[in-house]
Amino acid sequence: MLTAEENETLTRTGPDTPMGRMMRRFWLPVASAHQVAAPDGAPLRTQLLGEHLVVFRDTDGNLGVLDEFCVHRRASLALGRNEEGGLRCLLHGWKFTCDGTIVETPNHKSANVREKIKQPSYPVIEAGGMIWTYIGDPAQQPPFQKYGWFDAPSENYVVLRINNPANYLQLYEGGVDSAHVGILHMNMMNPGWKDSAFVDGKTNQDGGKGWGGEAGDYGEDGKAGMYMSSTVFEETPDLGIEDTAYGFQYAALRDTGQDENGDPAWSVRITPVMFPAGRIIPANAFQFYVFEIPMTDEMTATYLVFHGSGPQDRDVIIDTMGLADLRFWTYEGCDFQASWNDRLGQDRDSMDRNWSGFAGIEQEDSVIAMSMTPIVDRTKEYLVPSDEAVIRLRRRLLDSVALNEAGGNPLGLTVEDYSNVVAVPDTVIPKSADWTDLARGNSETGRTVRGEAAE
Ligand code: FES
Ligand SMILES: [Fe+2]
Incomplete structure (x- = not known):
């Protein structure tokens, strides 16, 4: 829960607002x-x-x-x-x-x-x-920041833009809320579906939303395995969070019993969050960048970048993201269009086999953000421990605003190259190991090295 004043500070991005001044540094x-x-x-x-x-x-x-x-x-x-x-x-x-x-x-x-x-x-x-x-x-004006896909051949990445009618923060919060992935985007909450939900490494309940499978395995229809493996179906992961020079990174830690040595182990998914608006979602087939850019306080341009090691098929990605229905979104038009006149397009008849009644993850994220009203009233929430990364996101954004208001640099401003910041898809490690060792670049990027001039 936030105070009304904190909520205003976090969500207002016009020229005469603290958040607007902070974002204008980038x-x-x-x-x-x-x-x-x-x-x-x-x-x-x-x-x-x-x-x-x-x-x-x-x-x-x-x-x-x-x-x-x-x-x-x-x-x-x-x-x-x-x-x-x-x-x-x-x-x-x-x-x-x-x-x-x-x-x-x-x-x-x-x-x-x-x-x-x-x-x-x-x-x-x-x-x-x-x-x-x-x-x-x-x-x-700061130096232009470089990201990991900039040097790749253009056929190896796909960029989609979705103009979502909601404040940027509720979309950004959705991006650091690991627990919803196994619920909103899955068909796993209905007890009767749970055991039968997998066939050949993908769900059999959702027309192929692209879940399950092994790294790099697109499956027969080109969808399975693009996103994440079945460990994501634990809905209450432990969270590990580390503040970084550019924001923070968090790990969803899901119990996997014992590893081959008999030691307690867990599966780790790491999401780095690069302020003021970026993150990388762990996915098997690519580095999946998302930027939530305020157009206005009630409209957000969500940029999705899918960067793989080989050529990417834009139509497959659009279909898998649930964006192939032209009533809601087109690649050229970019506007996400849904109306309460037809319940934001929800197909209630499909809900005996589809948890959400929506076509896929991006459509689900968009309608949920819209459903909260354009700017969420965060004075009325009731948060639980699995919301810890959401809380950290808000706190770090407020930290960054405070730094800027005090005449300093906001978090992430001095990072010139994000190439060594990566998402880590499900990786099993012993619980005694340090999950931050899976991606040292995430911890070290933007840090002032001892002996160098202070930033
Ligand atoms: S309004 Fe006169 S030239 Fe544009
Ligand atoms: Fe989501």
């Missing part, structure tokens, strides 16, 4: 590259931390991120003509280059306006199939 994703793939294509109208932006690719392939509303009289540049090296406002034809320079003002012959003002613009970098921008104070 480069953040503003689009998936496929949304503005073509030179001179349609500009993308989007939002980031409450700011209205337009993203476009000019004739030469350069990217621009501009304020959406024309500096002249505020028409939306998302309607503009994108041609001949710039974006032209429809209303009076003012033309802007990628950095906001005004090159034509048809209704004003003198050059004085062109020389004096610009359309507000932001720096932009395309990396890893995503378009990143920095909307904070130019004097504080």
Whole structure:
């Protein structure tokens, strides 16, 4: 449970809020590259931390991120003509280059306006199939942070964007809530289903949501084993949590009896959480990155990145995530659309064999976040021990906000390379071993090494 004030601090991300100021210290994703793939294509109208932006690719392939509303009289540049090296406002034809320079003002012959003002613009970098921008104070612009999939061949990763109508924090909390995975996303809670739930390493109850199987085994229909193995079905794992320089990492620790030496053992799944908005979900077939980026306080751009060791099949991933139903989401459109008019699309008739009545994990996560109201009232919760990672997420975010408000660097800002931060899918180790040894890079990334200058 939080105080009303803490809940406000955590969930409000506009320019005059503590969280908004903290998040503005970072480069953040503003689009998936496929949304503005073509030179001179349609500009993308989007939002980031409450700011209205337009993203476009000019004739030469350069990217621009501009304020959406024309500096002249505020028409939306998302309607503009994108041609001949710039974006032209429809209303009076003012033309802007990628950095906001005004090159034509048809209704004003003198050059004085062109020389004096610009359309507000932001720096932009395309990396890893995503378009990143920095909307904070130019004097504080940090180095661009590198993630593990940036250097991979583009066919080895898939990027999906889902605009979810809910505050970023309830989606982020879902991402660190290990206990829900074996409940919401499974068919294991009905006692009558439990014993019969597996056939050939995948569930037989859900039309193949992609659970079960061995690492790298996609199964006959290409789905089984992509995500995680059966150890996830213990709903009350012990949690190990370690604070890191960039946030924290946690391990879900599930009893597996004894290992081959007869020592007590458990299966470990490690999730690193990289502030202000990222995490990596343990999955067998890939490193599965998720970023929960506030568009507004009530709308979140969720970016999913599936990075495997070989070529990835986007359609299989979309299907497995429960996103293949075009009524709810399309790859091109990105908006998650569900309405209480039909109970957010829940199929009650399927619930004699499907726990949730929804098609798969991303659809389930989206509707649950929506169902909580746009911004959860966290003064009314009743938390239990398995919510410990959720509590840590909030505490560390508040720590990071406090550091920034005091004039310091928020958590994670000085990390330049996240390549050594990884999720660890189910791995059995003796209980006497230290789970943090499974991914030393998670503990060490961003740490100041003794002898180096303090950050
Ligand atoms: S409003 Fe854009 S040119 Fe006039
Ligand atoms: Fe989930």
